[in-house]
Amino acid sequence: MEQNKVPQDNIRTYNNNKKAMYATDGTGKYALVSSSGWKVEEEATMQAILELKRLAEKAHEEVRKEEKSPLYYHMYANRMDLQLLSESTGLFKWRIKRHFRPSVFLKLSSRLLVRYAHALGMTTEELHELPAENKIDVHNE
Amino acid sequence: MNKTPQSIFQHSHFAHCESGVMSLMMSHHGLPLSEAMVFGLSGALIFAYIPFVKLGGMPLIAYRTRPKSIIKGLQKNLGIKMKMHTFSNPAKGSQVLDKLLEQGKIIGAQSSVFWLPYFPPEMRFHFNGHNLIIYGREKDEYLISDPVFETEQRCPVRDLERARFVKGMMAPKGLLYYPVYIPEDIDYQSILPRVIKKNARTMLKTPVPIAGVRAIRALGKSIGQLEKKDRRWAKLFLGHIVRMQEEIGTGGAGFRFIYASFLQEAGSILNNRELDIASDQMTAVGDQWREFALLAVKAIRKKKGEKINFPALQEKLYSVARAEEETYRKLLQIHFS
Numbered sequence: 001m002e003q004n005k006v007p008q009d010n011i012r013t014y015n016n017n018k019k020a021m022y023a024t025d026g027t028g029k030y031a032l033v034s035s036s037g038w039k040v041e042e043e044a045t046m047q048a049i050l051e052l053k054r055l056a057e058k059a060h061e062e063v064r065k066e067e068k069s070p071l072y073y074h075m076y077a078n079r080m081d082l083q084l085l086s087e088s089t090g091l092f093k094w095r096i097k098r099h100f101r102p103s104v105f106l107k108l109s110s111r112l113l114v115r116y117a118h119a120l121g122m123t124t125e126e127l128h129e130l131p132a133e134n135k136i137d138v139h140n141e
Numbered sequence: 142m143n144k145t146p147q148s149i150f151q152h153s154h155f156a157h158c159e160s161g162v163m164s165l166m167m168s169h170h171g172l173p174l175s176e177a178m179v180f181g182l183s184g185a186l187i188f189a190y191i192p193f194v195k196l197g198g199m200p201l202i203a204y205r206t207r208p209k210s211i212i213k214g215l216q217k218n219l220g221i222k223m224k225m226h227t228f229s230n231p232a233k234g235s236q237v238l239d240k241l242l243e244q245g246k247i248i249g250a251q252s253s254v255f256w257l258p259y260f261p262p263e264m265r266f267h268f269n270g271h272n273l274i275i276y277g278r279e280k281d282e283y284l285i286s287d288p289v290f291e292t293e294q295r296c297p298v299r300d301l302e303r304a305r306f307v308k309g310m311m312a313p314k315g316l317l318y319y320p321v322y323i324p325e326d327i328d329y330q331s332i333l334p335r336v337i338k339k340n341a342r343t344m345l346k347t348p349v350p351i352a353g354v355r356a357i358r359a360l361g362k363s364i365g366q367l368e369k370k371d372r373r374w375a376k377l378f379l380g381h382i383v384r385m386q387e388e389i390g391t392g393g394a395g396f397r398f399i400y401a402s403f404l405q406e407a408g409s410i411l412n413n414r415e416l417d418i419a420s421d422q423m424t425a426v427g428d429q430w431r432e433f434a435l436l437a438v439k440a441i442r443k444k445k446g447e448k449i450n451f452p453a454l455q456e457k458l459y460s461v462a463r464a465e466e467e468t469y470r471k472l473l474q475i476h477f478s
Contacts (some may be wrong), residue, residue, distance in 0.1 A: 001393060001398060001424070001427060001428060001431065006393075011411075012263070013261070013263040013264065013388075014261065014264075015261030015262075015263060015264075017261060017290065017291065018154075018291055019156070019289065019330060019390065020154045020155055020156045020289075020392065021156060021393045021398070022156060022177070022392040022399050022401070022402045023393070024424065028421070029405070030177070030398075030401065030402035030405050030406075030420075032154070032155070032156065032176075034154070034291070037386065039174035040383065040387065040431075040434050040435055040438045041383070041387040041388050042440045043380075043441060043442070044380040044381075044383035044384045044387065044388060044434075044437075044438060044441070045150055045263060045264075045384060045388050046263075047376070047377065047380040047441055048265060048266075048377075048380060048384060051328070061225055076381070078255075079255065079265070079266060079267060080267060081197060081198060083195070083197075083198075084197070084267055084309060087308060087309030087310055088307060088308045088309045089308070090308060108309075119308070121256065121303065128277065
């Protein structure tokens with residue numbers, strides 16, 4: 001890639017940051033060039049974020065209808081899935097799935113709650129709450 | 142080894158975290174080594190596609206070797222010695238970090254991206270193989286040189302501890318590292334040809350199609366079969382490939398441009414014109430990867446009812462595979478005097 005072709009699309013996912021890219025100058029010599037982003041990258045990143053948002057919104061609704069425990073929402077709100085939550089708590093997936101049931105979740109021991117709260121970076125009180133709005137928020141232009 | 146104090150540490154901006162950290166660390170200790178040289182000399186170029194290993198529900202796709210392999214490859218190929226600590230106890234891990242900083246060292250560390258507050262929210266995904274340099278502490282903040290940021294960062298002590306001790310895939314276990322021995326003279330005349338040929342052979346001669354050029358073809362084949370899959374998943378999969386190639390700090394085109402830069406630098410050190418030609422070829426490979434990314438994103442944009450041309454995407458990857466194969470064959474043929 002030539003230096004004058006390094007994209008400078010000022011993409012929103014960079015949030016005014018820049019990335020360093022490798023590109024060639026007029027004589028073909030490589031050097032690092034700052035890039036404010038490529039639209040193609042932005043679209044791929046936004047697709048992933050919108051997917052996370054969609055999952056969190058769906059979870060939010062299921063928790064509101066009391067079909068699932070708040071844990072289920074907090075997992076998605078922290079951009080995790082069952083596999084990641086299982087890895088970061090060290091608990092089996094089937095156990096976590098049980099804890100997604102509201103009645104089971106209410107009876108969880110404080111030790112287990114602390115384990116979840118730690119993995120999700122929140123307090124055990126916060127873990128029981130469902131925020132009014134889904135926290136993965138993507139502001140559309 | 143000469144001890145260079147923290148006070149003269151100079152942050153700099155790189156394309157990739159692990160190669161950036163090692164380049165900065167070596168240069169700080171008196172061995173000037175560009176990021177491209179670090180990347181190439183550690184033999185980190187790869188392509189891997191492992192459908193049965195899933196990350197966030199998506200198959201593993203990688204354009205470089207696994208985390209820590211740049212540090213390890215550099216040790217092995219240049220004869221550098223690094224001290225590496227991991228910890229089972231976070232409090233102990235922070236204690237050791239503070240002690241090393243008090244001794245005036247700059248320290249490499251592995252961390253999660255998600256828990257680092259200075260990352261923009263849109264970039265905070267659960268990836269545990271990030272690398273950065275800690276070069277000091279002021280009260281409750283660490284001074285951080287994160288190679289993928291333009292300027293120095295600060296991170297609250299609590300947040301860094303959390304980021305260093307996340308559990309799960311590629312868990313950093315609080316990894317800290319710094320060099321304890323750096324050789325005075327490095328025999329590039331013999332090391333460069335060896336690592337270049339070894340990397341080319343790895344790309345050409347993998348026994349199973351989950352790595353190397355064969356894996357690029359395997360990915361192409363999978364894309365050709367997407368027609369039969371759920372359309373939303375197919376689009377997410379295409380987006381996932383582009384993210385691994387462009388979003389994750391690769392310097393563009395899944396590290397192909399960094400590697401082209403390395404071949405060029407190696408060519409000038411060895412005064413070998415053939416390497417310049419191979420470098421140009423690698424640049425063309427990178428350009429093709431970028432063309433593929435553009436095609437993939439155009440497919441993602443397609444509305445309901447509009448047809449996605451999966452065979453064209455497959456063909457593009459087959460063409461990338463051919464171009465890569467030719468480049469590695471060329472590298473294996475080069476005669477080094």
